Amino acid sequence: MCVFKKPGQADALGDLAARYAAQAVDGATPAADDADRARGSARRKLWTLGNHAACPVTGVCLRLPELQKLARKADLPLDGCSEYEMHIALVSECRRRTPLAEMVQRELDSRYELFIGQSLRLKTTEALAKWWDRSCMGMDWAGVFWAVLTHSRCTPELEFAVLGQVHMLQHQVGMAARVDQTRLQTLVQENHQLGDELIHAQQRLQTMGQEQVLRKERHQAALMHLRAELIRAQTERAQALAELEALKQQTPELPQRQRLLDDNRQLAEHNQQLRRALNLATQAAWPAPATPGASGPTEKAADARALPPDxxxxxxxxxxxxxxxxxxxxxxxxxxxxxxxxxxxxxxxxxxxxxxxxxxxxxxxxxxxxxxxxxxxxxxxxxxxxxxxxxxxxxxxxxxxxxxxxxxxxxxxxxxxxxxxxxxxxxxxxxxx
Known part of the structure; x- marks a missing residue:
């Protein structure tokens, strides 16, 4: 967000900046203000900033545990106070030149020395404002914020614009934090659900693995049994072949005997056929007895019956x-x-x-x-x-x-x-x- 507004917005912004500048002058320490004007280019101190600057500086640039540590060094009685009460007390101390304000000044100068060194190369308010616009959305914008506020070219108007932007950023950060918290809770629930599903899946995989191991063992046992049966069958076959070969060597005339048996069976069948034919021929050779007194067609019928079937x-x-x-x-x-x-x-x-x-x-x-x-x-x-x-x-x-x-x-x-x-x-x- 650029700190220099369009001409149509100059009047409203000018009134707000003038009021903020008057409050900053009223709240500044006279001795410190005279010393800063004498130096001309000296960096501004925390207690010389506007009345609204101490709150975002202590809230953005330092964490609450770090401020509590500095407060204990300054012998501030903060025991039993809530976080909000401690924040109010620390902001009040930093608006004046107190031991705590000087400790905070030294701590921030030491922590953000790199950004302070970069800001010293900026000689005009416009350059300082552009640097803030480029860097305020970065991850380390707290260091840029401290370097800009304490720069000697930071005018009340620029300070007002920077503090306003930081104020809105804090609102956005708070909203984002609440959204992130809600999302985090959802993710935690999903994580728990996925964890339960993972446990169930692992249990199923473990059960399936055990079943697979059992099946493999059964298959291996069946394979060993089949191999044993195969070896036994091959052994029996080899023994049978050996016995057959031994029998062939002991009875070399066995094939000839088998052929003779086949020939004998065929001859027996043929002999049986011949016997049946002989019996039929013998029966046909005997004429049927003639009936006494019969003649004519009866004799012809008898002759017809006497004919052999063949x-x-x-x-x-x-x-x-x-x-x-x-x-x-x-x-x-x-x-x-x-x-x-x-x-x-x-x-x-x-x-x-x-x-x-x-x-x-x-x-x-x-x-x-x-x-x-x-x-x-x-x-x-x-x-x-x-x-x-x-x-x-x-x-x-x-x-x-x-x-x-x-x-x-x-x-x-x-x-x-x-x-x-x-x-x-x-x-x-x-x-x-």
Whole structure:
């Protein structure tokens, strides 16, 4: 704040400054005032300042404990006084040339010697005022304040302006102190809250750390157990391999024995098939007994019954694929086909078995039997197309029963091509639909 006002404010400021100057002259010590005027450029003393200067000087430039220490040296009776009462007594002493005022003067001159030295280079009131304007907002403005007030070029007008500005600064500082106090209390509360949260967080971290340690210990124990199991399994495997190698060395003919056992099993199965075929051939060789007095159609029927089942489509030692059929008749079909010395294959026609398995089974079959009433439309056309393409016999059975299969197998007495069998099959499919 500049101490020199605009022309419009000069009258009001002049009246206030004149009144302040008159009070300063009335309150000054005559002997001291004469001595200062004699020196001309001598620095002003605390007790020569205006009546309002002692209060801000003692309140701004020195702390209360320091003033109490100086008062005890000056033998001032301040025991039992409040801080405000002590402040009033000290200000009253500093307005006059007393031992306490001289002690305060020496203390402030010593403390703010640097600022006093800077002010001595200023030779005019204007320069002193500008220096105050530049420095009054700094951190060490108390030293500048003392140096300006005690400067020989500090006029009553400048002193009035400086004291007024310091007075307002003290109000602002007080307000800021109250705001800071409120903020400090808020920060203290937040600090306590954050401290509690920090304690809880530390406790949680400690608990989590303990749980992590326990988990790590469990994992390490499990890892050690797995490693032990792995070592045990590897040891057992090595022992088993060693025993196997020892057995191989003790019985070098073991692979040959295994091959012989497989061959023996295959020969036994083939022998069983031959025995069944022989039994069937033996039974077929015996004619059915003729009924006495019977003739004509009865004899023809007897001759038809006497025909061996294998006089139909020859399936002996061939692979017969049955596509479709009820689950309960599959064992009957298997028995009937295997009794004729054939190998029985089966596919349910897309009901449960994978449709992709039908192709390989058709490739491996020599004869195909199609259950037209128990087969999907797609499977039927695949069977028909495959048999036409490869010339395989394809027999169609309308009713899923043993007798129906026997009739189909006995109906083709010569190995008919697949196309001829498919005609009857189409008729059966149409009839089933």
């Amino acid at each position: 006089e139909g489509l020859p399936i002996h030692d061939r692979s017969v694929l049955c596509v479709g059929g009820r689950t309960r008749v599959i064992p009957i079909y298997r028995e009937l086909i295997e009794d004729k010395g054939a190998r029985f294959l089966h596919h349910d026609g897309g009901e449960e078995d994978n449709a992709g398995q039908l192709g390989p089974l058709l490739q491996s079959a020599d004869v195909v039997i199609c259950q037209v009433g128990c087969i999907s439309h797609n499977a039927y056309w695949r069977v028909k197309e495959h048999c036409k393409r490869h010339g395989k016999p394809c027999l169609f059975v309308e009713t899923p029963s043993r007798s129906a299969l026997e009739r189909v197998l006995g109906g083709c007495r010569e190995p008919a091509p697949a196309a001829l069998c498919e005609v009857g099959g189409d008729a059966l499919v149409d009839k089933a639909r």
